Amino acid sequence: xxxxxxxxxxxxxxxxxxxxxxxxxxxxxxxxxxxxxxxxxxxxxxxxxxxxxxxxxxxxxxxxxxxxxxxxxxxxxxxxxxxxxxxxxxxxxxxxxxxxxxxxxxxxxxxxxxxxxxxxxxxxxxxxxxxxx
Amino acid sequence: xxxxxxxxxxxxxxxxxxxxxxxxxxxxxxxxxxxxxxxxxxxxxxxxxxxxxxxxxxxxxxxxxxxxxxxxxxxxxxxxxxxxxxxxxxxxxxxxxxxxxxxxxxxxxxxxxxxxxxxxxxxxxxxxxxxxxxxxxxxxxxxxxxxxxxxxxxxxxxxxxxxxxxxxxxxxxxxxxxxxxxxxxxxxxxxxxxxxxxxxxxxxxxxxxxxxxxxxxxxxxxxxxxxxxxxxxxxxxxxxxxxxxxxxxxxxxxxxxxxxxxxxxxxxxxxxxxxxxxxxxxxxxxxxxxxxxxxxxxxxxxxxxxxxxxxxxxxxxxxxxxxxxxxxxxxxxxxxxxxxxxxxxxxxxx
Amino acid sequence: xxxxxxxxxxxxxxxxxxxxxxxxxxxxxxxxxxxxxxxxxxxxxxxxxxxxxxxxxxxxxxxxxxxxxxxxxxxxxxxxxxxxxxxxxxxxxxxxxxxxxxxxxxxxxxxxxxxxxxxxxxxxxxxxxxxxxxxxxxxxxxxxxxxxxxxxxxxxxxxxxxxxxxxxxxxxxxxxxxxxxxxxxxxxxxxxxxxxxxxxxxxxxxxxxxxxxxxxxxxxxxxxxxxxxxxxxxxxxxxxxxxxxxxxxxxxxxxxxxxxxxxxxxxxxxxxxxxxxxxxxxxxxxxxxxxxxxxxxxxxxxxxxxxxxxxxxxxxxxxxxxxxxxxxxxxxxxxxxxxxxxxxxxxxxxxxxxxxxxxxxxxxxxxxxxxxxxxxxxxxxxxxxxxxx
Numbered sequence: 001x002x003x004x005x006x007x008x009x010x011x012x013x014x015x016x017x018x019x020x021x022x023x024x025x026x027x028x029x030x031x032x033x034x035x036x037x038x039x040x041x042x043x044x045x046x047x048x049x050x051x052x053x054x055x056x057x058x059x060x061x062x063x064x065x066x067x068x069x070x071x072x073x074x075x076x077x078x079x080x081x082x083x084x085x086x087x088x089x090x091x092x093x094x095x096x097x098x099x100x101x102x103x104x105x106x107x108x109x110x111x112x113x114x115x116x117x118x119x120x121x122x123x124x125x126x127x128x129x130x131x132x133x
Numbered sequence: 134x135x136x137x138x139x140x141x142x143x144x145x146x147x148x149x150x151x152x153x154x155x156x157x158x159x160x161x162x163x164x165x166x167x168x169x170x171x172x173x174x175x176x177x178x179x180x181x182x183x184x185x186x187x188x189x190x191x192x193x194x195x196x197x198x199x200x201x202x203x204x205x206x207x208x209x210x211x212x213x214x215x216x217x218x219x220x221x222x223x224x225x226x227x228x229x230x231x232x233x234x235x236x237x238x239x240x241x242x243x244x245x246x247x248x249x250x251x252x253x254x255x256x257x258x259x260x261x262x263x264x265x266x267x268x269x270x271x272x273x274x275x276x277x278x279x280x281x282x283x284x285x286x287x288x289x290x291x292x293x294x295x296x297x298x299x300x301x302x303x304x305x306x307x308x309x310x311x312x313x314x315x316x317x318x319x320x321x322x323x324x325x326x327x328x329x330x331x332x333x334x335x336x337x338x339x340x341x342x343x344x345x346x347x348x349x350x351x352x353x354x355x356x357x358x359x360x361x362x363x364x365x366x367x368x369x370x371x372x373x374x375x376x377x378x379x380x381x382x383x384x385x386x387x388x389x390x391x392x393x394x395x396x397x398x399x400x401x402x403x404x405x406x407x408x409x410x411x412x413x414x415x416x417x418x419x420x421x422x423x424x425x426x427x428x429x430x431x432x433x434x435x436x437x438x439x440x441x442x443x444x445x446x447x448x449x450x451x452x453x454x455x456x457x458x459x460x461x462x463x464x465x466x467x468x469x470x471x472x473x474x475x476x477x478x479x480x481x482x483x
Numbered sequence: 484x485x486x487x488x489x490x491x492x493x494x495x496x497x498x499x500x501x502x503x504x505x506x507x508x509x510x511x512x513x514x515x516x517x518x519x520x521x522x523x524x525x526x527x528x529x530x531x532x533x534x535x536x537x538x539x540x541x542x543x544x545x546x547x548x549x550x551x552x553x554x555x556x557x558x559x560x561x562x563x564x565x566x567x568x569x570x571x572x573x574x575x576x577x578x579x580x581x582x583x584x585x586x587x588x589x590x591x592x593x594x595x596x597x598x599x600x601x602x603x604x605x606x607x608x609x610x611x612x613x614x615x616x617x618x619x620x621x622x623x624x625x626x627x628x629x630x631x632x633x634x635x636x637x638x639x640x641x642x643x644x645x646x647x648x649x650x651x652x653x654x655x656x657x658x659x660x661x662x663x664x665x666x667x668x669x670x671x672x673x674x675x676x677x678x679x680x681x682x683x684x685x686x687x688x689x690x691x692x693x694x695x696x697x698x699x700x701x702x703x704x705x706x707x708x709x710x711x712x713x714x715x716x717x718x719x720x721x722x723x724x725x726x727x728x729x730x731x732x733x734x735x736x737x738x739x740x741x742x743x744x745x746x747x748x749x750x751x752x753x754x755x756x757x758x759x760x761x762x763x764x765x766x767x768x769x770x771x772x773x774x775x776x777x778x779x780x781x782x783x784x785x786x787x788x789x790x791x792x793x794x795x796x797x798x799x800x801x802x803x804x805x806x807x808x809x810x811x812x813x814x815x816x817x818x819x820x821x822x823x824x825x826x827x828x829x830x831x832x833x834x835x836x837x838x839x840x841x842x843x844x845x846x847x848x849x850x851x852x853x854x855x856x857x858x859x860x861x862x863x864x865x866x867x868x869x870x871x872x
Binding site: 063 | 613624687
């Protein structure tokens with residue numbers, strides 16, 4: 001992935017910055033310019049908010065057929081996570097036995113490598129999730 | 134004005150490999166090797182972990198314990214490591230972004246073999262005592278590699294610790310610090326080399342023991358109190374034997390050293406070594422506890438610290454995982470998986 | 484608005500066609516459709532091309548002009564349009580071409596769809612497919628295309644009690660149908676065990692729960708209804724079409740076990756045609772994974788939500804049962820050259836409605852349906868076709 005393309009999303013990738021609609025209060029991650037609930041009434045009223053990093057697994061899959069970027073990780077657990085704030089995102093669950101992952105399992109954000117541009121290129125970092133104690 | 138450690142955070146990755154498993158691959162008696170080193174297992178970072186991710190985990194744990202500290206007041210972040218993922222491009226800027234201290238602050242990476250983290254502590258002490266910054270973050274973090282089959286492979290592990298240093302509400306005051314530095318090439322890694330080299334037994338007496346002992350004696354003289362008056366002692370731990378031996382020579386008991394001697398369960402975390410040991414001590418320390426800590430970095434030098442735990446330790450917010458839980462939460466790896474995770478297998482070019 | 488009919492169909496064999504290029508495939512399907520329609524190339528007013536990602540699969544953009552050129556039509560200077568919409572591109576191309584004719588802008592349009600997927604490695608092809616998901620907020624975090632569908636499957640199992648065996652029955656049925664289709668990539672039947680015991684792609688989906696990577700092309704000739712009889716005695720009318728979109732990323736959808744885009748596209752198509760799902764006897768639905776067909780037959784209201792797995796297991800979607808689903812073999816057995824999918828579905832339904840489907844002919848089929856997905860369901864297109872009496 002091109003460097004600026006990743007770099008400009010760092011606030012959300014490192015620190016889970018989403019947006020909150022100033023009109024209806026709905027939280028979105030990643031941040032949106034227009035609230036899907038309120039449409040134009042939300043334009044200009046979207047505030048940046050940081051998610052707390054806690055969530056639960058809504059669904060998951062153990063990935064065996066992985067893209068080259070994730071070859072070293074497989075099998076790895078891909079999951080849709082519902083954050084405590086209500087919005088959902090897609091990430092990995094790490095530091096877990098894949099067989100132990102369950103729908104409804106509580107997880108918390110961790111900081112991991114997401115990939116890199118080959119051996120010589122930049123390294124991308126961001127959130128993944130680990131089981132919450 | 135007193136300066137000290139305002140908060141702390143440690144991190145140990147989840148995977149482990151034992152000397153037996155390593156020895157079996159190289160035709161060595163791993164069990165004997167482990168016994169000789171007094172190491173039962175060493176920690177191994179996951180394939181998506183490196184010095185930066187571990188530094189961020191440790192730094193976030195430190196910040197989580199002191200919600201009253203604004204990350205914007207952390208004016209300096211230094212990451213000490215001998216295994217920074219980038220040769221050029223600071224690890225510290227990524228940590229700064231991840232704990233939201235940037236942009237009005239300074240950041241840099243340190244390297245001094247196993248004592249880059251304590252060097253960062255001393256820098257932060259000076260910066261905060263001089264009122265240049267309110268807080269400084271000193272991090273020691275390593276994902277150290279021993280060459281396959283080399284003696285170092287049995288001990289070189291991964292771990293990180295972050296100390297928030299400042300003059301405001303320290304949970305442990307740093308009463309005294311002293312350093313002892315010479316040019317002693319006992320361990321090194323040349324530019325572009327994948328694995329470090331070392332001087333074998335030369336790393337012992339003229340290197341580790343000479344510097345740790347000299348530095349410890351300087352600190353004792355400065356502090357003016359006896360080994361028996363300390364509740365805990367932690368020494369750089371390239372293996373589980375050296376710190377016990379050096380402690381005995383200085384007059385410390387095994388009991389004083391026990392809590393901070395994580396090397397037995399997780400190996401040598403290099404720049405993280407005495408710092409993760411201190412984290413384990415802080416996890417259980419009480420106000421008034423006195424701690425004696427001496428780090429060592431090859432090349433060579435020692436940094437020593439005399440610490441007193443304060444009442445503030447009771448005000449730290451609960452939440453971050455204890456060192457004990459991380460040390461115990463180990464998942465054993467076979468050598469092949471370890472080799473894969475550590476990039477020891479030559480892959481097809483991308 | 485004028486009625487529009489399909490007057491010609493053509494398709495290549497689907498599969499790993501090592502000796503054929505993108506150009507070869509597109510032209511083969513196009514010429515077959517023109518020949519089938521009885522028109523001459525000079526009758527054409529425009530060319531619409533459905534193509535997902537020639538830019539990534541063969542480094543070639545601007546494939547609409549390319550197809551016109553290599554079909555020998557460069558001198559006609561026809562307007563050409565390439566439509567992109569993930570896996571739904573072919574179905575959208577039909578919809579757009581239909582609108583162009585209905586509006587009176589054109590009378591006769593050829594709509595082709597093609598994909599050449601085997602010129603890149605399997606791993607690369609997988610990455611290209613997943614580019615129709617959200618690259619920034621799904622793929623970056625290790626989401627594969629199969630992984631996203633697997634999370635729908637997992638949730639469907641959790642909420643509706645769907646079983647791996649029920650999903651596997653989709654593959655068994657579609658292979659059985661594919662065995663009757665001489666153009667299918669896989670023309671052999673498989674057992675339940677084959678599906679269940681094949682390797683994981685993304686749990687709970689196995690290799691045999693997944694459609695293959697394929698090369699292939701298909702084309703249809705669309706004509707204004709009022710001119711169609713001039714060329715054919717069996718024009719197949721497009722009775723209604725519906726297209727809908729949804730959140731790009733799966734995690735933002737209202738319900739992981741329902742594709743709202745399919746629900747809405749289906750409603751729009753049925754409403755436009757003044758028909759209900761009960762009228763449909765033959766349907767080609769987007770079974771890129773077995774779970775996709777189960778969700779599709781639910782979301783199109785052939786069965787109640789949650790009962791798709793059971794209905795499949797009980798044979799309700801088998802050939803000449805309640806509704807014959809994926810008589811061609813579907814994406815699963817017939818093959819999945821992405822850009823060709825929506826067109827090939829139309830080709831099969833037209834063939835069925837004409838009564839030309841041979842061993843897999845559905846009896847008394849008056850109305851047929853195609854359902855095509857883009858990405859993980861951020862786009863869905865439904866067309867209804869009927870015999871023009």
